[in-house]
Amino acid sequence: MGADDNFKAFETKPVHLPFRPFFLVAVVDAVLGGSGWLPSAFGLQAFGPAGLSAGDWHRDMLLFGMVPAVLTGFLLTALPRWTGHRAVSPRTTHLLILSWACSRAGFLVVSPSLGLTFSSVWILALLSIAARAVIASRDRRDIKIVLLLAVFCASNGLVAASYQVELALRLALVSIISLVAIIGGRVVPALTVAYVESAGGRIVLSRSTPREYAAALATGSALCSWVVAPEAQLTGFACALAAFSQAARAAQWKGWRSLSSSTVLGLHIGYGWIVVGFGLLAIHIFAPAMLGQATAVHAWTIGAVGTMALAIMASMIRKHGRLAFRPSMPATCALAAMTSCCLSRLLIEALPAYFGLLASLSGALWIVAFGLFLLAYGRALSQVAVK
Template sequence: MAATTAERMRAWTGPAILAYGFRPFFFGAAVWAALAMALWVPMLTGQLSLPSAFDPVSWHAHEFLYGYLGAVVAGFLLTAVPNWTGRLPIVGWPLGALAVLWLAGRVAVAVSGGLSPLVVAVIDLAFPVVFALILLREIVAGRNWRNLIVLGLLAVFALSNVLFHWEAAQGGYAAQGHGLRLGLGAGVMMIAVVGGRVVPSFTRNWLVRRGPGRLPVPPMQRFDKLALLALLAALLAWVADPVHAATGGMLLLAGGMHVGRLARWSGERTLAEPLVTVLHVAYAFLPLGALALGAEILMPGGLGMAGAQHLWMAGAIGLMTLAVMTRATLGHTGRALSAGGGTVAIYGAIMLAALSRVAAGVWPEHAAWLHGLSGLAWIAAFGGFAVVYGRLLLRLPAAKRV
């Protein structure tokens, strides 16, 4: 019986993509993000329609948030939890079965027009429910109580998907419903909690090797906890009432505190290595989104609600997940932790996608071509990841193949 993570992976002799949790879910997430956007651009112009019961905007929002982000979170946690708990990773056909559950959800939502809402919801929710139960088992067996907060956020994320399906089944515009806001809020909190650990830690590790100078403040100090509480309160208010003045004020406060939090992590010293710098840039979209939404609530007419919201969706979530996927893939396939030209181009493309989408809210008279530019840049970013990193995800290192 394999006794270590390395032995468990070496014992697997099947397809390389099933050798570790990040492989199928990072590759699947990138391919789906590019494909879903390639479908969405002609849907936006009325040139294509899917046999989905969701309206086009709700399908787009659902598949980015619950389809794409759900896969990235699974890939990250299936890779990180064995390190957190000391337990063996899930590999092989059980991992493949989990990936098939995720894929079944994407198909069910896309063709939901011919299925009952209950059947669609059951198929789509099977993956997050099974995944959450697996994580619960690992955390409890490993007595890793510190990371129950991550499981809690995942449970809220799954619950928000239930609410999204219910709102869509009632004939509502789910893309602007409570489910979407709750799911996006859970995603933002995941970045704040997990990103708040890894960004200063990875930055410190890299800067220590560079020589003397200012280092990041260690994570989860008192100020960090206050900033997280302020963000949680603001997000709950936003989910409950996204246009109330008090919500706007709370978002501005939380955004300001997270600007201060980010400033404590010495990001200005990382410019020589884009693989580290991108973590700081991605995290910066979190307070930018909070500040933009708060300002839009209190003084409407700037970016527009949708534009401000995309600072979180395309900016914080899009860039942070790409940053995590590139770094984790390099690290777990034995490559140097350094961004090459292709990786830098991927980062640039996703930032162009996010900023173009936000600009469409500022200049609505140019929205058509800005939406198109944003979509093409998004496809380039995730299609680029699938091409550049696919060879690492779909093949095992030479030592493993011997």
């Protein structure tokens, strides 16, 4: 699919847009997940289910709440265009939203395990919808998305059952970073071309097929090795190679041509955090006394996932709302706040004496970023068109 087909204006007749409710609930989960961390940064009791630590609250609300909400909204909207399969019905969207509501109610009122169980059901439903679309259209290119959703669903189930939790969390993170790399590899260069051409410029992206395959192989090998042997020297070499290959891949997309568009630039920055995460993970493995694993993980979760979530949601809203690349100060500030949030969290390793200050600053900036996003796009997301 070319850039023009990817980003042509949305039809004028009313249409069901699944991303609207899911992007809204993603913001809700993002704010709840960030808020849960703030009290504990100063040694206070965080709110949430009894017996759940602030870290677990923070992790579960974001990893198994916000992330699947963004994925659901994006994939339900994008897959029909990618596969040619019919779009999901409003009823299906409503049932998925009900699954999210049950997950939140179970998590907050009954127990975290019940909430995570409902979350597994929700992700399993998304998996079945994606698999049906991909299989029916014989879309081989998107089989990997279905497989990664299956891994993510399985990891959610393992955490819900409190079985091999550390392994399950690595599986979840690996599947998410892989999905970000795949989706980013389509959206980032296509939007870069669309933006430059909309501004009257010319741009040609020379994407090397061997380089793309090398990046995919190196990244897959590094992530699989990290899941199985997170501290092995071989994993460190694999991560260093993945960082180099992903940097070479991203350089093909000429991100410097999008400096005047915060949304497109945000996509490049978000993808760049994948490279940083691999590099930091390699440093941790070779010099664990110098750098903790949490630093690399947060480069991925805050930098890559958080930034890409904001930028991709903004891009989809703009596309379907006929906003094109119109500048938005709140949206620009949201991306700046997310970048500052990630840098604040990464500084904790270097300045452990300021843990409380930096952790609370990072959590506050995370909430500010999503609050500004809602300020920029809340009206567009609240509009309902279901025919």
